[in-house]
Amino acid sequence: MSKMNHANRIPRAKGIDMAAFYTPKECKRKAQHIVFSAENERIVEEFITILDMKEKFREHDVSIPNKVVMFGPPGTGKTLTASYLAQRLELPLVMVRLDALIHSHLGETGSNVRKLFEYARLNPCVLFLDEFDAIGRTRESNDEVKEMARVVNTLLQCMDEFEGDSILVAATNLETQLDHAIWRRFDTKMTYTMPDEGSRRLYISKLVGSFEQESRLEDYICERLAGCSYADVEQIVLKAKRKAIIGSSALHKQLISDAYEEYRPRVMQG
Ligand SMILES: Nc1ncnc2c1ncn2[C@@H]1O[C@H](COP(=O)(O)OP(=O)(O)OP(=O)(O)O)[C@@H](O)[C@H]1O
Ligand SMILES: [Mg+2]
Incomplete structure (x- = not known):
């Protein structure tokens, strides 16, 4: 099947x-x-390059990576990366929040996990399991602990049998909360961090785009929003743009400052 067939029609x-x-x-x-x-750019590009060279890898009998785990603080681009991979690989994105899946009916989690993997086996896609650490989180009662252990086993089995044209992507805030055996089964690991100055600057210039602005405003924003996540930066710049539109003005420092005060990001120290 051509790639575009996967792209345009998503089997439900x-x-x-x-x-x-x-x-x-x-x-x-x-x-x-x-x-x-x-580093993440390098990892993503290498991953995509390998998927584009599948035949070569088969010739050499070298397995092809298909399981990515991403970890890092909120608002740093983990969920966004799943979209990016789907776009680049021209595959539909099938997104599931594991915490929601588990909390709705713990007893059915194992069979739901199986259904998801079966779907991905039959339909090429990026299977994205978000809030992935929910899978191993210890439960209160003894029965629940046992049930969760069964779910972890099901997941391990599904991961071992995972092959074909789909890829598995998982995201978590907490690397340390993940079961060791699960962790080890991912062939590709990506670490996310708060933006450094260069990344923040690049992101701000993408967000401001061609919006009319006071001179050297991007330098100011970059300094003012130090310590913010990408998600915070996005929200604050958006708020400031809205204020500029309401006031029929260009973007300027005071609007950024007001937007910052209103939004109140939780800035990490140091
Ligand atoms: N690296 C990034 N590049 C560009 N935009 C980003 C980036 N990270 C976050 N954003 C912006 O912030 C929003 C939230 O990001 P995303 O959902 O990917 O965060 P996350 O790392 O999955 O966070 P969480 O741990 O809370 O799920 C995105 O929709 C995007 O607009
Ligand atoms: Mg996310």
């Missing part, structure tokens, strides 16, 4: 209504302003 499957589906085109729109660290 019964029993996996806990998933949200996005076309590569929708993913492209979402991920258009993505900023990667140099």
